[in-house]
Amino acid sequence: MENEKLINMLNRDLADEHAAIIRYLIHSYLEGEDSPLGAGLLSRAREEMWHMHWLGMIIGKMDGEPDLIPAPYPYDPTNRKTIFKSYVAYEKKLIPHYMKEADLIDDPHIKRVLQREAWESEMHAKKFQRTHDKLSPEQAQSLPGEENELPEIFVEKLQQVVAVKYTQMLQAIRDAWVFQGNGLSGWQIIDFSFTKMKQLAHMAEEVAENGLEPRLIKGNISTTTSIGVALKNSLESVQATHGLHADMKNDPEAQKHSGLMTNLDLTLKQEAYEAEEIEDRLK
Ligand SMILES: [Fe+2]
Numbered sequence: 001m002e003n004e005k006l007i008n009m010l011n012r013d014l015a016d017e018h019a020a021i022i023r024y025l026i027h028s029y030l031e032g033e034d035s036p037l038g039a040g041l042l043s044r045a046r047e048e049m050w051h052m053h054w055l056g057m058i059i060g061k062m063d064g065e066p067d068l069i070p071a072p073y074p075y076d077p078t079n080r081k082t083i084f085k086s087y088v089a090y091e092k093k094l095i096p097h098y099m100k101e102a103d104l105i106d107d108p109h110i111k112r113v114l115q116r117e118a119w120e121s122e123m124h125a126k127k128f129q130r131t132h133d134k135l136s137p138e139q140a141q142s143l144p145g146e147e148n149e150l151p152e153i154f155v156e157k158l159q160q161v162v163a164v165k166y167t168q169m170l171q172a173i174r175d176a177w178v179f180q181g182n183g184l185s186g187w188q189i190i191d192f193s194f195t196k197m198k199q200l201a202h203m204a205e206e207v208a209e210n211g212l213e214p215r216l217i218k219g220n221i222s223t224t225t226s227i228g229v230a231l232k233n234s235l236e237s238v239q240a241t242h243g244l245h246a247d248m249k250n251d252p253e254a255q256k257h258s259g260l261m262t263n264l265d266l267t268l269k270q271e272a273y274e275a276e277e278i279e280d281r282l283k
Pocket residue numbers: 017020047048051117121
């Protein structure tokens with residue numbers, strides 16, 4: 001298969017994995033990540049993150065541009081039973097899809113990745129089926145999510161931070177894939193992306209705890225091929241979110257929630273650390 005065709009094919013798979021991550025994460029946060037249903041969904045979301053990462057690494061190595069627009073994730077939102085049924089169908093469809101793709105590929109690494117995505121999708125289908133079958137009648141007929149208790153203006157503030165941090169995190173993994181040949185810089189960027197995922201999770205959980213879907217909607221992503229430009233952009237971005245978090249810390253509504261304040265303190269320190277690390281690297 002010629003390179004461009006292969007990159008396009010892998011990018012479509014990347015978009016499918018991305019869609020699954022978002023769906024399972026949002027659902028997990030709405031259930032509560034420490035509830036049995038939420039924990040299972042979070043575990044699936046993490047495995048989808050590996051899948052997305054392997055594909056992104058291959059695309060980056062081939063000098064392709066990763067497509068960070070998630071595909072649609074079709075599901076029937078009527079109740080938990082229909083939702084989990086949709087998840088089973090989604091995962092099942094991917095098994096022959098990935099196997100067919102693997103058959104078209106000669107490169108042993110790419111072939112193995114696609115085959116693994118097939119058998120791990122099969123495992124996901126089985127696990128979702130088991131969850132579906134074990135739902136209590138009450139769970140099966142209802143939906144996750146509590147009543148919103150936060151003022152609308154504060155929720156909007158949280159949602160804005162979620163969307164900006166999500167975009168920043170996606171930019172970091174994109175840069176790590178594209179600049180993987182730059183050795184230490186690539187490693188450092190992927191390391192930063194892990195912290196960003198955690199910071200994102202803190203804010204997204206806060207939104208979901210109030211029964212709302214966290215706004216995992218990406219903004220603009222830079223497709224620069226210069227690592228200097230990428231680092232400069234990421235410094236500006238982390239300084240901007242540091243400002244947003246500092247502003248939130250001063251919000252009287254935020255100060256009513258001690259867990260949120262602790263997470264904000266931690267995030268502010270981490271962002272200052274990251275900014276210093278990038279500044280050093282840019283010297
Ligand atoms: Fe997957």
